[in-house]
Amino acid sequence: MKEKSIIFFDIDGTLLTHExxxxxxxxxxVFQLKKKGHEVAIATGRAPFMYEDLRKELEIDSYVSYNGQYVVFKGEVIYKNPLNILALxxxxxTALLNDHPIVYMDHEDMKANVVEHAFIQESIQTLKIGRFPTHDPLYYKGRDLFQSLLFCQEGEEKQYEEIFEDFDxxxxxxxxxxxxxxGGSKARGIAKMTEKLGIAKSNQYAFGDGENDMEMLxxxxxxVAMGNAEDxxxxxxxxxxxxxDEDGIVHGLQMVGLL
Incomplete structure (x- = not known):
């Protein structure tokens, strides 16, 4: 058996198909990896409540949520990195002046600062999580938020990048x-977990396909990048x-010698 390793999997486009x-x-x-004694964790931009069913199905209780801002190992929260609320x-x-709504997200729920907006409906429904944010424009008050969603068309975020230096x-x-x-990223959240476990860098693995996987990869x-990732x-x-869609997880695990 190989020395104990830890394997992190992104969700969308990695564990889950585009459907x-x-x-x-x-x-x-995943179950073969665990049978061999390896640690298996999820590393995703999703909120914890967006993939509870997947964690149950795979019997995984260690995860890096919100692109590294909320990290749980064996059901215990080991790292939190909330947003600057005043800057948010x-x-x-500012965004509302441009008709760009915001969704506030903590570890339990998500709330929009507008009653409804086509951009929110269209993008959230692609996640197929069976729920949409409800309206609460003051949800940011008195709680830790680990990520927010800003709804705008491609390129329009540039105006905010220039002004709001507290955020990526x-x-x-x-x-x-x-x-x-x-500076928050999956890579930083993963580091918090691997430091706790003391697993050598050579025994750390990560699978991903998206823009938010760049630092992790x-x-x-x-x-390991999925074949459906951009170049x-x-x-x-x-x-x-x-x-x-072509059994990329199995192929990748075989490629690196874990299966």
Whole structure:
């Protein structure tokens, strides 16, 4: 058996197909890894409440949520990196002047600062999570928020990047960007977990396909980009596997010698 390793999997486009289905081969691979004694964790831009069913199905209780801002190991929160609330309030006020709504997100729920907006509906429905944010423009008050969603068309986030230095803006949909604490990333969240476990860099693996996986794929020693990733994301990884629709998880794990 190989020395104990930890493997981090992105969700959308990595574990789940673009139709948000979990391939049976990927599910079986996760259980094989655990049977071999390895740690398996999720690393995603999603909120914890957006993939509870997936965690239950895969029996995974360690995860890096919100692109690294909320980290849980074996059901215990080990790291939190909330947004600057005063800066977020200013961002929301400015964005509304441009008809760009905001969704506030903590570890339990998400609330929009507008009653409804076509951009929110269109982008959130692509996640197929069965829920949409309800209206609460003051949800940011008195609580830790780990990520927000800013809804605007591609390129329009540039005006906010120039003004709001407390945040990073990472696009995940043509109509929406993640708003993260400056310097926050999956790579930083993963580091908090691997430091706790004391697992050597050579025994750390990560699979991803999206823009928000770039830091993770660059930082993790054994990084694997999915075949469905764009070329610049593939270039950031050590390995490139097949597409998520072509049993890419199994192929990648075999490629790196874990299966």
């Amino acid at each position: 948000k289905q979990l391939p049976q081969s990927a599910k079986e691979a 309030e200013r961002l929301a006020e 803006f990472v696009r995940w949909h043509p109509l929406s960007v993640d708003v993260l604490p400056k 660059t930082a993790i020693y054994n990084s 610049h994301i593939k270039a950031a990884a050590k390995y490139v596997t097949k597409s998520v």
